[in-house]
Amino acid sequence: MFQATTVFGEIAELAAAAGLAETVITIQEHIATLAVMSYGYRTRVVASAATTAFLKTLAAVFANENVERNYVVERALRGLGDVAFVIATLKEQGILAGEQWADTEGYLKLLATLNGIFAQYARLSDDAQKREYRRDIVDLIEALRAWLREESKRIAPDSPIAGSIGRLIQAITSVMVALLADGEFADVHHDLRESLTRLSYSPYWFFANIGAFRSEPGSIDTLAEAVALTGVEGFEHLHDPELLKACIASLDSMATETLERATDRNGYNDARIFTKACLLGILALKAGWNNVVDELRGKAAAFQDAYAKRYWPNGEDASGLTAEERELAGAPFGNQVRREMEHFAASFEHDKWNGVHFANRAKDCMYALSDEGDIRAFIARVWPD
16 A cells, blocks of 8 residues: 555656646545555554655646646645544554654645745746746635634644644745735735735634643644734734734634633633733834724733633632732732733843744744833733723
8 A cells, every 4th residue: 555655646746747637636536545544554654655645746736837726736735634633533542652743744744845836936937927826826825724724623722733733834924924025926915915814813713613622832832823923924024013913813812712611720821822912912012003902902801801700710819828829839810911921021131132032932033023111011001000
């Protein structure tokens, strides 16, 4: 089966190069059948080969402008998701114990494939070809978004796959922001911008479609970072208040779903998701986008009320502990989001010059885009009392 799957992938690549879309589609179905058959052997070797084969068909159709791409793209993505999901299920059941990265392998390879497809645009010289390829890129991104929406119906936000999806979204939105800032993509700017807004909500669906999940840092944080980074990059390179507003709304919804559905209650992880929305609020206030800040202020008040009711249904004073004792015990406060922001302001200068910063963390990006005064001005605006 391994050899057959590998050969099918190579034949599909040749068929796509020849413009034989129907042949590619037929081969994709054979690859999917072999992947399903391989699960009974409790091995991921064939499934891994199937993933590679699906990605070969995806890359190949973008190397030939004469092949119909839509269904081939949709089937390749669906096949990739099916393989990853079944491997994850077998891991949970202990059938593929020890295969640490087996379920996320396909998403890592997909990112490399997408980078190759995006980079191919730079190699085109004919204006007509470039115009068609720009439209193809928009269609590909929309196909990816629709596929992720479907995947969210079966993948929990705390699963390893969700973390890989979060990193995938981070990479795609970064490319989209760069394309929107490129004058050459002016003819598809509107559709690309609409896709970016919709994609910024994609991480939220992984929270909304699952009944219960754990809120511990990991995949959930990666999904939230994908949205926060979209907002940061949109602010920095597009100066787009509507995109920032959409990202804030997405993070607010993610934080609220975590507050309501998380099975572990520590009071920090849900608050820290909302804190990422506040980071975008700091940028909005700095830019003078007061309507964005005022809308966030309302969301912050609603979240704080719901948060306090969940963790302190009888009031914070009912514990009989002083604030200092509660802090030493690691207990959350009713105004935990505000406390997180005040800590960020107090430690800003020290962490800016002494901390280790990463480009894939929204908070770390803030050190180059804001200062302590911006944070304190935001706190005063959102929590004036």
